[in-house]
Amino acid sequence: MIREIVQVGDPVLREKCKPVTRFDGELAKLLDDMKETLKAAEGAGLAAPQVGVPVRAVQVDVEEGFFEMVNPVIVSQKGEQTGPEGCLSVRGKAGTVTRPDKVKVVFSDRNGNRYSLTARGFCARAVCHELDHLDGVLYTDKAENVHDVND
Numbered sequence: 731m732i733r734e735i736v737q738v739g740d741p742v743l744r745e746k747c748k749p750v751t752r753f754d755g756e757l758a759k760l761l762d763d764m765k766e767t768l769k770a771a772e773g774a775g776l777a778a779p780q781v782g783v784p785v786r787a788v789q790v791d792v793e794e795g796f797f798e799m800v801n802p803v804i805v806s807q808k809g810e811q812t813g814p815e816g817c818l819s820v821r822g823k824a825g826t827v828t829r830p831d832k833v834k835v836v837f838s839d840r841n842g843n844r845y846s847l848t849a850r851g852f853c854a855r856a857v858c859h860e861l862d863h864l865d866g867v868l869y870t871d872k873a874e875n876v877h878d879v880n881d
Contacts, residue, residue: 832849
């Protein structure tokens, strides 16, 4: 089911999300809906609070593949990259954000199995962007020169 993507101003986007403690059908439904919503929106990532659910779950869909992460934590980062970002919850805007060029993240899948991912370049940018959502941080908090995309 495609869910509504909440927009800037909704308080759920500023909440520190709770860790997932139950790996059950309810979580699977949320993750399935998030994937469908992300595909429909043609975005690079989506965090649970963006569909109004303040739990630590994100999805990233980039050239390197589709990554579904529950309770993700960045355990190391290297380098620096600066580039444009937008957000499905901040429609019509873009800005320039500096992020790590390489990150290692550990996370669980929908069944509670633990994994790690080393992401570089745009994939690292997308992972960092989505994990920020889990702590109530929007890219606009870190961005320089936020502007309307039609400018």
